[in-house]
Amino acid sequence: MTAARTSTLGSGACTTCLRRSWLVARLAGHIEIAWSARRGSSGLLALEDEALIAALAGDRRTAIAVEYEQFVTAAALRRCVASAVTAVCRCNARYPASLHDLPDAPAVLYVRGALDRFERAAAADRVAIVGARRATPYGLEQARGLGRGLAAAGLTVVSGMALGVDAAAHMGALEAEGTTLAVLACGPEQAYPASKRRLHARIVATGAVVAELPPGTPARRWCFPARNRMIAALAQATVVVEAGERSGSLITAGQAADLGREVAAVPGLVTAPLAAGTNALIADGAQLVRGPRDVLELLFGASAATLGPSRQGQEIASLEPDLRALLDRVGGGCDTVAALADGGAAVDAVLAGLAQLELRRLVRRGPGGRYTATA
């Protein structure tokens, strides 16, 4: 067992790439300083090793150059094995081809989770679902529904495991027992944010968690935009679910567009602050997404949208008329019992109806007693 693991773990990386990856992690603090000063690290990661040291290390230049010369491949691989992480470098055939599109493609991809599963996930069609951390119940519901629907259709759901929309998208894919890929800003063995420990474990068990930085590296601020570029590159299409005006998700969307990937967004109320970014994307020509089907159409054309009539669709079609009317009112913004009962309906009837809809999983009760129609 140990022998087999040792032979697969860390086997897919060459010394040059491992050393490059070590160097990026070693200079992470310097990159942070440069990033803070210039508000952006564009181009830094594209520099050659020597140029990178020269550009960033300052006084420490010679010391770091010496460490660079003394880099021990075996030690780096040992660290990977110790945290059950596989290193795959860009010279290796297992390295996802889509990442090569990046001008500053990561030298090594660190994979936590079975390597063959990761390969299959990266070979399948991939959709990124990203959005706000402080998402609304509507946003969470949409992200989850998209994750579920797209994973059920056989796509790999790529996201960043952040709070809010990202985590909801992963959760949706897990619910559909599909494949999902999390791209982290720190080493792949760490659950970041820590509150997503269980989600991290579930993704490791069923999909894969990948990162650019070697195990043990903490996340710095510049790592998040760097992570976003990998998400954008890995996926064929990026769907933004909720984003404020200056959201990091818009950076991901911009990078995806720069790479020639499809960009799509879920619309929201024009008055909602968290819909400002997504509605602006749609205004700029991003595909409008109402559900998984729209994403499938975007990727494979109208005819190829293989998603059968959804479970929800069937359920809704079979509803009694009064329940159907109630569901429509919930979807139309009348989302509390008080609001629903205002139209003259008895509270008892409304309660019973909502319970029926909840049993059929057509609505979900959220904070403040608000009901959301499920996606």
Place this chain on the structure above:
Amino acid sequence: MSRFAGKSAKIGPSENRCEARVCCDGTRPSVLVVLARVITFAIDGIDPRPVWVEVDIRAGLPTFRVVGLADAAVREARERVRAAILNSGFEFPARRITANLAPAHLRKVGPGFDAALAVGLLAASGQCSADALDRWAVFGELSLAGTVRPCRGVLAVAEGARRAGVAGLIVARERSGEAALVDGVAVAAVDDLCGIAKLLDGGDVPPPPAPTPVPAVEAPAPEESDLADVRGHELPLRALEIAAAGGHNLLLEGPPGSGKTMLARRLPALLPPLTRAEAVEVTRIHSVAGISHRGGLAATRPFRAPHHTISPAGLVGGGRPPAPGEASLAHHGVLFLDELSEFSRPSLEALRQPIEDGEIVIVRGQQALRFPTRFTLVAATNPCPCGFAGSDRACRCGELELARHRRRLSGPLLDRIDLLVTVARPSAAALGGPPRTTSGDVRERVLAARERQHVRLADTPAHTNAQLDTRLLRAHVHAEETARRALAQAYDRGGLSARGHDRVLRVARTIADLAGRDVVELDDVLHALALRARESAEEAIAA
């Protein structure tokens, strides 16, 4: 003897003092020993314990000592007793006086022993008759002027007197109405020490104020807060009615200012009126805690709303000496915890036993005290730390803050809450509209529902649906096939735990009781599902 002035003239070494009786060491007492014994009561938790005050006066340097595990207030009694005796025109014997409070192992707390000490001293020094002391118990605090003041726990003391077989109880006129609630004990309401002496010397028994102003227990007190004042809030009103009918614990969730407290305050008036036995029990606890009711007896169900900074001991009882906590003061009534998430974890944990068992046992040193705590819990909370999640104003809380808030709310206490209802700000139209219902209407339905439960649960330890455990649920709750299927569906789909399943069934049973149905129907289960408290499992999925 000759030094005694005033009333001392009429006494000699006589039958009212016990001589040569109490010498445990077997030695013959000196002729100069005079001794008197007075029965009074100490409050231990909320229970009365008989205490004998023995006063021994003998030749020696003039001292006055009180022994027998007395606390500071009792030791200070020496000064009050001395002044009260002198200011009432009696003589304070300038001899060696020892007062013993027996049994010695029981800690004596508070000023209630003053009167008994003074009476013992008067009797031992022959200034009043000691004949009557085996018929009368004495309880009260003395002022320096000699007037008798009321003490906490008069009702409990009167019950203790009855239990101890004492024929009468002498208490201060103020609050003597409480003592008069106990049958089988003659109550003498006195104003001052002279009055006590006169009574013991064979004077007339001054009766306590006529207990007629006690409002009839059956009649509810004038409602200061009626449901008729409530506009809108249709769903919370329904939940209050269900909570009242089945004794279910209720959680109100809503933004600040939406009316959670206002609604909770109206719950006691919806509950069935106190029975006399319940009222006496409530009064006894309140009396020990120093809360007096007009006319003696508690007429309405208590409503207690402690602030969230309360300590565990303040909430469930305890401290030194152990005193009833808010949970006991809410016995037979409503305990309202506003801002539930702000209460300290230990305080909330401490509430588990009281909610589960209807009483709390507090062990201090070598004594175990029982305080009854059968209350309906109403808790209120904001939906999130900023309070505006799900309302019309935007919530500014992050997922972490929300998760922390939910964690504080979840856990052991939430497991005991059957109903969760959201309180939203009523719309302007509803504010201008007519009232939906009145407390009287609701109480009628609640009474009918309680009567049905009473009949159904007659041969079980449970009184209300909220007290049904899994076994009783299976035996006493019959549901239609469709209702069972809906519940099974909710359970299978993972939104409901086994405990949650039982909770829904309990609430459904109450809803059926309110509708006058013997069998739980589909609609009852659906209502209960819509009103169920959220569970931690569900929260995890939502995160």
